[in-house]
Amino acid sequence: MLATIPVPPGATVERQSSSAYYVGETDEVGGYSTNTVYAVSGMTDEEVYEFYVDELGGEWEYCRDDLPIIEPVERGQPEPTPLGYILTANFIRGDALINVHMEGLAEALPGGRANGGQYELVVDHDSGRDFCARAE
Numbered sequence: 441m442l443a444t445i446p447v448p449p450g451a452t453v454e455r456q457s458s459s460a461y462y463v464g465e466t467d468e469v470g471g472y473s474t475n476t477v478y479a480v481s482g483m484t485d486e487e488v489y490e491f492y493v494d495e496l497g498g499e500w501e502y503c504r505d506d507l508p509i510i511e512p513v514e515r516g517q518p519e520p521t522p523l524g525y526i527l528t529a530n531f532i533r534g535d536a537l538i539n540v541h542m543e544g545l546a547e548a549l550p551g552g553r554a555n556g557g558q559y560e561l562v563v564d565h566d567s568g569r570d571f572c573a574r575a576e
Contacts, residue, residue, distance in 0.1 A: 441565045442474050445538060446495045448488060451478040454558060473564040477544075480559065485527040485545035488559055492529060492540050500531035500538070503572035530572050537567035 454477040463470040480488060493502065508522035527545070531538040544558030 441536065442476065442561075442563050445561065445563065446491075447478060447561075448480055448483060448491045450482075451480045453477070454479050471564060471566050473562050473567075476561045476563075477558050478561065480545075480557065483545075485542040485559070488540065488542055488545065489527055489529055492531065492538075496531050496538065500533045501572060502529060502531045504529050532572055535566050537564045538562070 456474065456476045458472055458474045460469045460472050462468060483491075489504065496502065505528045506525040507528060509524045509526060510520050510522050513520060527542045529540045531540075539560075539562040541560040541562065543560070
């Protein structure tokens with residue numbers, strides 16, 4: 441499945457691995473995912489997101505999550521204003537899942553770069569999980 445997923449022009453593979461995930465708190469393997477880290481130059485997280493929406497959005501259901509980046513605080517203290525956000529996107533078709541995690545492009549994180557950095561693509565052909573489902 442990974443070979444069929446487009447990547448932005450000029451993106452290069454930095455590393456790739458496959459790993460098992462487990463059913464609940466058991467030793468039963470629920471499936472495997474493949475994680476690939478790509479390096480991109482001259483692209484922001486928004487541009488990488490738009491690339492995947494343009495390329496996959498017609499055939500895949502998708503959703504976006506902006507995960508807040510916050511400084512640690514003492515227990516009981518109010519949550520501080522986020523320093524920024526990590527953009528993630530999930531694309532779902534049947535039981536297949538593609539997750540695009542752009543932590544390496546977040547400006548507010550050490551090592552994050554607005555115009556060139558890394559993003560991670562996680563692929564599972566038989567996930568059965570819907571990361572776009574929201575609790576009402």
